[in-house]
Amino acid sequence: MRLMLILLSIAILAFQACADEFSVHSSEVDDRKAVIATVEPVHLLLARARIGGTIIRVKVKEGDRIAAGAEVATVVDEKLALQMQALDSRIRSQQAQRDQAKIDFDRVEELRRRGVSSQMQFDQARTTLDVADRTAAAMRSDREVIMQQAAEGAVLAPGAGRVLTVPVSEGRVVLPGETIATLAEDNYILRLALPERHARFMRAGDQVLIGARGDQTEAEGTMRRGKVRLVYPEIQGGRVIADVDVEELGNYFVGERTRVYVATGKRDTIVIPADYVYRRAGVNFVRLKDGTEVVVQPGEARPDGVEILSGLTDGDVVARP
Structure with a gap:
């Protein structure tokens, strides 16, 4: 029994040593x-005025989140109201002419009978x-066109997102196609600009x-990970542009800069716990197996340990201090 305990102790010590x-x-x-990467929206949306006129109401401000189709502002063209009044008068006049033509037709039809x-x-x-009849129908169609133009005074958001800029104010005169608000889609990406020597990697x-x-x-073990979604085929100013998908970038500011670590090839190194x-x-x-202390230069931390830049060679056996 005593011999077995001694052998077991020796085995445990040998295992611990290994x-x-x-x-x-x-x-x-x-x-x-x-x-350095910059936070950018996947798409930058522009809410534009569809008609010219005066802005009577702006419903959003910078930083607001809005849904797709939500009203951003209201543009009113006073000429449309005048055109509507004139057209209503013409429609009433044409309706009277049509009624008279119907009376004349009924009379001639009775006489012909x-x-x-x-x-x-x-x-x-x-x-x-x-x-x-056809003239009255054409006038009613013209009236619907004017009504549609008046309805297009409501500037709608082209998509869901966050309002970045509102370069207009109430009372300002705008032209058709002028930008009323700039929106960033909720889905953000990181945009990289790499030196062109890294393009092949x-x-x-x-x-x-x-x-x-x-x-x-x-530290590498705690850093977030992303995936390259697109590498643009054009080099601009000696830089390769690439977009990176990262989850939950919505709490970043648009235009915020952050560090990104990209792989630019392979290299041999020594990594120890x-x-x-x-x-x-x-x-x-670090302490070698024979007890010798060696001065080392640590490098970057990795999930499986720390990189050793100098002090150790391939084949060394180090002991835990």
Whole structure:
């Protein structure tokens, strides 16, 4: 029994010794570069005036969220009201002429039935009545056109989103097609501008890491991830433009800049668990298996440990301090 306990203790100590050792091997990792990305809406929507006139009401302000089809402002053209009044008078006059033409037609039809009126008089009366009916219908159509123009004075949001700018005010005269409000769709993206030497490494579907906002600290394991949705085929000013999809970017400001880490190739490096590195007197050390202390230069933190830039070589065995 005592011998078994001794053997078990030796096995546990040997296992702990192996567990506290780490064999150093170089591995291939993504060579990531930090670039600046700008938060942009996928589509920038413009609410435009469809008719010219005077703005009598503005219903939104910068920062408001509105739904698709919501009324942004109201534009009124006073000439449309005058045209409507004039057309109503013409319609009433034409209706009176049509009523008289109907009376004349009924009289000629009755006389023709009795054999007193001729076929020519009957045809003439019927033609006069048809012309009066068609003229009245045309005037009613013109009235509907004016009513539609007046209804188009309501400036509607072309889509759901957040109002960025409202460059007009009540009482201002606007022309057809003039911008009343600029809206950003709720779906935001990150727009990158990479040096053209990195163009051959960037592909749609690649993963990127999103840095922390402002002066917040960041580590690769805690950074948000995004996916490249589109790489534009044109180089502008020596830069490659790419769009990145990231979930829940709605709390960012449009135009806000943030750090993004993109892969620009592969490189060989040494990565060891972070708890094998200890610091003393401002210097970073690791302990080899034989007890020797080696000064190392740590690099960026990774999910599986910390990168070692110098101090270790492939094949070294380090011990947990």
